[in-house]
Amino acid sequence: MRVVFCLDGPTASMVRVLADARVTLRLETAEITLLHVVDSGPRHLVDLPRARPGRPPLPPERRRSLDAAERERAEEVLAAARDALRPDLPHAAFSSQVLAGRPEQEIVRYLDRVAANVVVLGARPGAPAGPASIGHVARFVLDHARCSVLLVR
Amino acid sequence: MVRPRRVPEAASALGGGLLMVAIGAVGPAEAAGLLLGSWNVFLFFLGLLLISALADLAGVFDWLAVGVARLAGGSPRRLLCGIFGLGVVLTAILSNDATALILTPVVYALVTRLGLPARPYVYTCTFIADTASFLLPVSNPINILVLEAFPLGLGGFLRHLLPAALCAIGVNLATFLWLFRADLQVAYDPGRAGLPARAVTRVGLFRYAAGCLVALAVAYPAAAARQWPLSLVALAGALALLAGAAWCGGLDLGRLGREVSWPLFGFLAGLFVLVRGAENVGLAEALGRLIVALAGADQLRAAMVGVFGAALGANLVNNVPAALVLIAALGRAPDPAVRDTLVYGTLVGADLGPNLTTVGSLATMLWLLLLRRRGLEVSSLEYFKLGALVTPPMLLLSALAVGLAGRP
DSSP: OEEEEEOOSOHHHHHHHHHHHHHHSOOTTOEEEEEEEEEHHHHHHHHGGGGSTTOOOOOHHHHHHHHHHHHHHHHHHHHHHHHHHGGGOTTSEEEEEEEEEOHHHHHHHHHHHHTOSEEEEEOOTTOOSSGGGSOHHHHHHHHHOSSEEEEEO | OOOOTTSOHHHHHHHHHHHHHHTTSSOHHHHHHHHHHTHHHHHHHHHHHHHHHHHHHTTHHHHHHHHHHHHTTTOHHHHHHHHHHHHHHHHHHHOHHIIIIIIHHHHHHHHHHTTOOSHHHHHHHHHHHHHTTTSSGGGOHHHHHHHHHSOOOHHHHHHHHHHHHHHHHHHHHHHHHHHTGGGGOSOOOGGGGOOGGGGOSOHHHHHHHHHHHHHHHHHHHHHHHTTOOHHHHHHHHHHHHHHHHHHHTOOOHHHHHHHSOTHHHHHHHHHHHHHHHHHHTTHHHHHHHHHHHHHTTOHHHHHHHHHHHHHHHHHHTOHHHHHHHHHHHHTTOSOHHHHHHHHHHHHHHHHHGGGGTSSSSHHHHHHHHHHSOTTHHHHHHHHHHHHHHHHHHHHHHHHHHHHHHHOO
16 A cells, blocks of 8 residues: 655644644554645745846845755654654554655645555644635645545544 | 836836837937936936845845844844844835835744744735835935935924824734734744854945945945035935945846846936826826816815825836826925925835835736746735725825824
């Protein structure tokens, strides 16, 4: 069974999602991919005011610091997920994947590419039940993924 | 408004200016006199750009952003309010470009490290840069352009525009807190922001730069109150910062040169001549008559015409040419009280209007939508949707505030 975990949001709520998913799914021998998508939208918003007439592009030093912040965040998210899952699943095969783009579209494309059987998503942490409890990324994946979707509240 | 895709704005504006000289709409001597006479505007732009870039080199923006994240104590709502406050202060003293171009990436890196959704905070920086840009004459270079033509004095400026600016800032903050409420629910660990001191690599330069900025914050209003050329204050501040950076060994001339928007000077010079040409052939006069007729004798009506006329122009073409054309047109207004209200309204519309499309014009946004890489298209559309929701109420309330302030 190929299972993809989509990881984002605060670390504590993400770890809880992983623990719940482990109970729900039989993950002992699964092929688990930990997936983090860097949302390119806000990064492009940083560049948008520089599209005004005569404004210079973002200096390379600053661009590198933004890349480093994104990289650190991705590494931290993936490391926290591995630490949360690995001790209880010593025989599962783990891999990590970092993508960049619009998260909802990148996730669905990735699920198709690896022919995933199950994708695990988290609901909005702390949100009360109702339409607002599911973020737009999870909503899009629920609607468009060809595989089963486990939404963990 | 219309230019070939690969031609930069500065080149097209300069080309337009040269064309005006070539067809005789502006004489060569008149064009030269006009550009030389605009020394205060050009030097102010130069000083402002250098100050922002040098303050960034000294680590002032990073230090302030980290400080705000720690002060917010882990509450995303307080962090959003803190970044709003920081944006207001930086825009007021260093202009809208300092906030939009320099604070935005600093905040993006900070909230990414904190594991927070970046959108609310990045939007805050880009919006507040325009929303807070009529707090002081130095808060937006457009203000200097307008005040060069209509020297209204700091007292009048504050009396007419401070209530409007506070209204716009209040509406902007309240709307963002509501619109992004779902993203502002989960607390963060303020310790992850690091210590403000760690954001600074050269402590001596940072302290010196911070001192210079405080001095500038005092010098700008003092100079504006005496109607001294603000370019001299900006240039003095830039030279003081340059000397400090050179003394501390933190002066990176290559980086500094890249951070200054050199094409902006060509863009401005071209537009000055272009608009003078339009004025000389009677276009500005015709527009002036139309504006005066629309404004009538009522201050509130005049404020609405000024604000929404300038905002429309800012989004159709760009706020700089829109402001220049309106300045040329408003000189014809016969009633001084109505004219002043129209001028203040123009200033608000030209400063606040670009929040609708951020790139400064509909034409530029269309280019972005059509031509730029995937993702930026989405950001432009996303920005426009948010701007369409937030900007009209800000314009309306600000126009009301300007109109009421203008009434005897």
